[in-house]
Amino acid sequence: MARSEPIQVEVRLLPPLNDTAGRDRVRLNLQGRATLAGVIEALLERFDAPGFRRHLYDTEGRLIPAWCAFINERPVRLGRREGLSEPVKDADEITFLLNLAGG
Amino acid sequence: MAAPRNSYAGRMLRVDLTSGRISTEEFGSGYTDLFIGGRGVASKVLYDEVPPEVAPLDPGNRLILSPGALHGTGAPAASRTTVAARSPLTNMHGDGHAGATWGGELKRAGYDLLVIQGRAEKPVYLLIDDDRVELREAGRLWGLLTSKVHARLRQEAEDQDLCSVTIGPAGENMVRLAGVFHNGADKGTSARCGLGAVMGSKNLKAIATRGTRDVGVADPEALKAAYRDYLETIALDPYVPPATRYGTCRFMMHRVKFGIHGAENWRYGAYDWQGLDPEVFRSDYQIKAGACVACPVRCRRDYRVTSGPFAGTRAKLEWETIARSMTCGVKEADAVIAWSNLCNHLGLDIEGTGDTVAFAMECFERGILTEKDTDGLELRFGNVPAWLELTRRIALREGDLANVLAEGVKRAAAEIGQGSERFAIHVKGGEMTAGDPRGMPVRAVSYATSTRGGDHLRSNPYIEEIMTPEEALEWWGSEEAADIAHGLKGKGRMLKFSEDLVTIGDILGLCKFAFYRSATFPYLYRKGVHLATRLYNACSGRSLSEKDMLLAGERAWNVEKAYNTRCGATRADDVIPARFFEEPLLGGGPSGGAVVERDKFEKILDEYYQDRRFEPGTGLPTRAGLERLGLNDIAADLAGRERLGG
DSSP states (O other): OOTTSOEEEEEEEOTTHHHHHTSSEEEEEESSOOBHHHHHHHHHHHSOOHHHHHHHBOTTSOBOTTEEEEETTEEEETTSTTGGGOBOOTTOEEEEEEOOOOO | OOOOSSSOOSEEEEEETTTTEEEEEEOOHHHHHHHOSHHHHHHHHHHHHOOTTSOTTSTTSOEEEEEOTTTTTTOTTOOEEEEEEEOTTTSSEEEEEEESSHHHHHHHTTOSEEEEESOOSSOEEEEEETTEEEEEEOTTTTTOOHHHHHHHHHHHHTOTTOEEEEOOHHHHTTOTTBOEEETTTTSOEEOGGGHHHHHHHTTEEEEEEEOOSOOOOSOHHHHHHHHHHHHHHHHHOTTHHHHHHHGGGGGHHHHHHHTOOOHHHHTBSSOOOGGGOHHHIIIIIEEEEEOSTTOSSOOEEEEEOOSSTTTTOEEEOOHHHHHHHHHTTOOOHHHHHHHHHHHHHHTBOHHHHHHHHHHHHHHHHTTSSOTTTTTTOOOOTTOHHHHHHHHHHHHHTOSHHHHHHTTOHHHHHHHHOTTGGGGOOEETTEEOOSSOOTTOHHHHHHHHHOTTSSOSTTOOTTHHHHOOHHHHHHHHSOGGGGOTTTOOTTHHHHHHHHHHHHHHHHHHTOOHHHHSOOSSHHHHHIIIIIIHHHHHHHHHOOOOOHHHHHHHHHHHHHHHHHHHHHTTOOGGGSOOOHHHHHSOOBSOSTTTTOOOOHHHHHHHHHHHHHHHTBOTTTOOBBHHHHHHTTOHHHHHHHHHTTOOBO
8 A cells, every 4th residue: 555545543542641632542544644653643633732742742852752552463662763653554453552561 | 855857766666575675776877877768777677687597487587667768758659668577488588568657657656667576475466655665465356357456456545546557367377478467458568578477476466556746857848849849740751640540450451462461370461351451440349549648649549349249348459459360360350359358358468369379270270289179169260259268268277278378389389299389480489470571581580689589569670661772772781771572781780770779769668659650761760769869868858869879779679689698599599480481471462472581581680690799600799799888797797608709
């Protein structure tokens, strides 16, 4: 599939993103930006709230490295350079998880 | 007694249960300069007073109760107290920490530390009411559940603010999985290492405590400023909102997405979890969202079952309760709440008990144990009635099998034999906790190096999850350290740092979830080192640097390592169960098929030893390493016992 073709992905929002967005799922159209960076851009356009941005970026404007995106079931760490350029395709389910262990 | 000028009372209380002698001793710079408080002080007192010749359940063992240095000051999330003793579970250093009000009450009574030794002839409890300190007969309390004894002590004292630490029937029966409970069943537990059994061995049912003095703060304005900066920092941190929403139940989604549950006695990574969804707990069972003293994160949760066989049962529970329920194959939230209630009231450590019952279930599944051994219990994974009944029997040592399991999983496997040692999941005799380490080598090593047996709260190897490659290069000398599954170089250094870091929390009495977990490394360092140091300096009037504070964490860790070394531990004890090396994780999912690669494990351990300045081949501390930390007395002691590395 050419990267410029419109694709749709389903994004599952886990805490704290779902609290700020007011919903657990959202369907996004990605026109010409079929990567995880494109998914985040589309999310920020859709939920244009300071709280939503603050959960994703630190005070220096860097993406918080603990965020992990799952493309369907495959984890991609967004703190790694190559993470944001990871391609997504039509009908993928993307889950954003704050990757913090503990017990 | 004049109002203190800083957060130290300057004295400690010693109680000899054999002679009945109660004494107040000066408590000052000899301990506080280097060891500060909480776990730091407790570890050194244990080293100084309990040599390896004293067995854990001997009268000579000490029960040491040491509030964190910031406890009682009003510093945020600073309500944790260390209880320490030589562990009857591991025969090594043992400690447990609880966030509750008892430690602050001890400080308000005018003591920085309580040391209990000897053994009473009959059951007693200790009453501390400011300067009035008495041993009282406790025959009427013996046998009571943790909740009942706390309520009875308050009732008899006609004081609803009285604080207590107690044991339940499990501690009385010297079950090596027994904990020490703060203010009843549900307020906080020094759970690990079998410390309740030590208290039981001393015939000590409870310590009731009331204090009316102020805890001093050297510089209240500096405390306020540091508190304000702490609030500003956590307001930025996306780690906090899920913790506030779900409590520690939030960790379920991490386990699900990475497939590292360790269900059915640490065999299955992916598992049926939907019945234990944090949203299920929140919407169907939660009755109260609360906090430990002065904690803005507010992750404490109370739950109640409203229908079905457990209707009316309520309990506070943490993620670990859910995790260990899954270790036993249990998938229903109401059963988890019922089990938590049972363990807390009987006085059992949920983590150790869960792993021990799971071990017995695997023995049953494999035919090593039969219904004849279990007195009719069909001990299958997920059989809730059998799970609850065996837990009850363990606390009461009721029946031959329960009596064996009450010794903890390592001793139970040695007794049962028939190859069961292979699926007794423990490190140094202490049962494992948290998530499965397969596929995550530094976590595997962190369980192995823990000074109190298999445990996830002795370090924060999860730093690898929140660091960028650039940060890893700057701090640990290699970008690889930020790579969870494949990185190697820098991991040992990162582990050592994370151990020292979280030890600061135990020294100061700061909650690990409030101070030592964050979504970014800069936030983590700011809270766990920078603000922790500022808070301590404001309260104590001292002028420690951040480096001094990290060294204090390192020093306490080394005292514990030296204690274990003196008890005979070597590199061979810094290991995880063979299952993790040799048996691929079952159940499919993201981590399906993973093992801990032994070669990687050993390489990370080598780098860790090098950074700790331990002798590589043996893992023994060295004179240079100890003297660098001011532990010259310990170096001399180990040298005299021929336990010092070269």
